[in-house]
Amino acid sequence: MPQPAGLLYSKEHEWVKLDGDTATVGITDYAQNSLGDIVYVELPRVGATLQQFGSIGVVESVKAVSDIYTPIGGEVLEINGALEGDPALLNREPFGAGWLFKVKVVDQGETGNLLSPESYDELTQE
Amino acid sequence: MTERQGMPETMRRTALFDAHRALGAKLVPFGGFEMPVSYTSILREHDAVRHRAGLFDLSHMGQFALRGADVGAWAETLTVNLVANMKPGGARYNIFTNDLGGAHDDVIFYRLDAERWLLVVNAGNAEKMWRLVSAAAPPTIDVVNNHGAHALIAVQGPRSLAILGGFVEPDIDLAAMKYYSCVETRVRGVDALVARTGYTGEDGFEIFCDAEFATNLWDALLDEGRAAGLEPAGLGARDVLRLEAGMPLYGHELTEEITPLQAGLGWAVKLAKPSFAGRAALAAQAAAGSYDRIAGLLLDGKVPARSGYPVFAGDARVGEVRSGSMAPSLANRIIATALVAPAAADLGTRLEVEIRGTRHAATVVPLPFYKRPR
Numbered sequence: 001m002p003q004p005a006g007l008l009y010s011k012e013h014e015w016v017k018l019d020g021d022t023a024t025v026g027i028t029d030y031a032q033n034s035l036g037d038i039v040y041v042e043l044p045r046v047g048a049t050l051q052q053f054g055s056i057g058v059v060e061s062v063k064a065v066s067d068i069y070t071p072i073g074g075e076v077l078e079i080n081g082a083l084e085g086d087p088a089l090l091n092r093e094p095f096g097a098g099w100l101f102k103v104k105v106v107d108q109g110e111t112g113n114l115l116s117p118e119s120y121d122e123l124t125q126e
Numbered sequence: 127m128t129e130r131q132g133m134p135e136t137m138r139r140t141a142l143f144d145a146h147r148a149l150g151a152k153l154v155p156f157g158g159f160e161m162p163v164s165y166t167s168i169l170r171e172h173d174a175v176r177h178r179a180g181l182f183d184l185s186h187m188g189q190f191a192l193r194g195a196d197v198g199a200w201a202e203t204l205t206v207n208l209v210a211n212m213k214p215g216g217a218r219y220n221i222f223t224n225d226l227g228g229a230h231d232d233v234i235f236y237r238l239d240a241e242r243w244l245l246v247v248n249a250g251n252a253e254k255m256w257r258l259v260s261a262a263a264p265p266t267i268d269v270v271n272n273h274g275a276h277a278l279i280a281v282q283g284p285r286s287l288a289i290l291g292g293f294v295e296p297d298i299d300l301a302a303m304k305y306y307s308c309v310e311t312r313v314r315g316v317d318a319l320v321a322r323t324g325y326t327g328e329d330g331f332e333i334f335c336d337a338e339f340a341t342n343l344w345d346a347l348l349d350e351g352r353a354a355g356l357e358p359a360g361l362g363a364r365d366v367l368r369l370e371a372g373m374p375l376y377g378h379e380l381t382e383e384i385t386p387l388q389a390g391l392g393w394a395v396k397l398a399k400p401s402f403a404g405r406a407a408l409a410a411q412a413a414a415g416s417y418d419r420i421a422g423l424l425l426d427g428k429v430p431a432r433s434g435y436p437v438f439a440g441d442a443r444v445g446e447v448r449s450g451s452m453a454p455s456l457a458n459r460i461i462a463t464a465l466v467a468p469a470a471a472d473l474g475t476r477l478e479v480e481i482r483g484t485r486h487a488a489t490v491v492p493l494p495f496y497k498r499p500r
Contacts, residue, residue: 036152036163036164036167036168036362037167037168037169039428039430039452039458040428040429040430040452042429042482058482060429060430061168062168062169062362062366062451062452063163063168063362063365065430065432084428
């Protein structure tokens with residue numbers, strides 16, 4: 001799957017897309033492929049304050065529970081309600097309609113802790 | 127994102143390992159072997175087995191060859207079910223028990239002829255069971271451990287009969303084979319034992335053969351079965367299929383501590399047998415009747431219940447989940463088995479499963495969750 005331009009990545013296989021001070025967060029295609037069929041997603045509450053790299057929810061596949069860590073800190077503005085009825089969106093469109101949540105970024109400097117697309121590619125090809 | 131599970135140690139491989147890799151399988155440690163958990167997706171493979179057919183490599187399971195005139199009588203002293211009255215061509219589920227009535231393993235005995243038997247044990251228990259069986263066997267019984275040397279390939283699903291029909295000798299009438307029967311034949315010219323057994327809740331067959339023939343047979347079955355919808359299926363699908371079908375998984379519904387009676391397998395426990403390991407304990411348990419037992423739970427919501435989650439009736443903790451999954455055959459509802467106090471096991475009882483600190487309502491329902499249409 002081609003990765004959309006302009007994303008930054010965490011070592012835990014989340015992506016983040018910045019638009020001003022709003023960041024959209026999701027999991028990567030590599031992550032959804034490793035997990036297999038996703039059957040349930042638990043996301044933070046709107047209004048919650050998240051710390052970068054904090055554990056903020058879970059993704060459950062048929063087989064396993066996996067923690068989600070936010071690649072960037074901030075206040076949760078919106079969660080992707082479509083995932084409640086159709087968690088498999090994460091499998092089908094991890095970089096698109098399967099986004100997880102949006103946060104209002106507090107410290108843009110945190111992006112310095114994230115991976116470029118090139119570095120993330122290297123990580124997943126190890 | 128981190129999956130909540132441990133890392134593999136040193137893994138064994140079955141004869142079909144290269145075939146799995148060529149098919150792009152996702153491999154995971156299971157019972158000491160590196161096994162395919164899925165090839166495409168667990169849900170797709172589950173669907174194939176329920177509606178068409180799936181092909182499984184189960185060569186990680188332990189296979190012991192037993193030979194002797196008194197295998198049946200001897201085996202009856204170690205297990206809960208009857209063995210000696212099995213006829214050649216028969217297969218029977220059984221459980222080896224400890225002195226407290228707990229389960230060493232659940233197994234299948236296959237009787238090939240008057241003296242020759244095949245005992246199939248769980249992969250994770252194969253070493254323990256080999257120690258037990260080889261130490262307990264009298265000199266009149268010859269026991270051979272074929273774990274890893276013999277392959278096991280299963281074809282499971284409503285189309286398995288049509289698919290396998292073209293593979294056996296013409297004198298073998300697969301359609302006439304009863305559930306839990308077996309026959310020695312040749313499958314594509316290879317000596318094999320074919321049994322109408324399985325762990326999916328569907329019709330199906332299991333083929334036991336020497337490991338050196340496994341790859342050719344696997345490839346031929348896939349090549350010729352694809353047109354009928356046969357797909358390779360992994361252990362992930364198998365676990366969902368068996369849970370829906372209400373079949374126990376050793377280590378979950380049945381353990382050294384959980385007895386066959388507690389697991390709802392009383393039908394296999396023949397207390398009328400004069401003596402067997404754990405008989406006194408099981409007889410006492412049956413007489414008392416007030417033991418924790420495995421119940422089927424149907425959860426109200428969409429949050430999967432997993433092994434180890436606590437179960438409550440009101441404020442009282444009454445047990446814990448032993449297996450859980452989303453169940454594609456039950457409209458994607460969440461199902462689970464739980465070991466619960468007797469008062470909490472009555473059908474229709476409303477319970478709660480605690481998942482990450484939050485209670486989720488569930489109802490006790492009959493097992494199995496799924497029965498195939500006949």
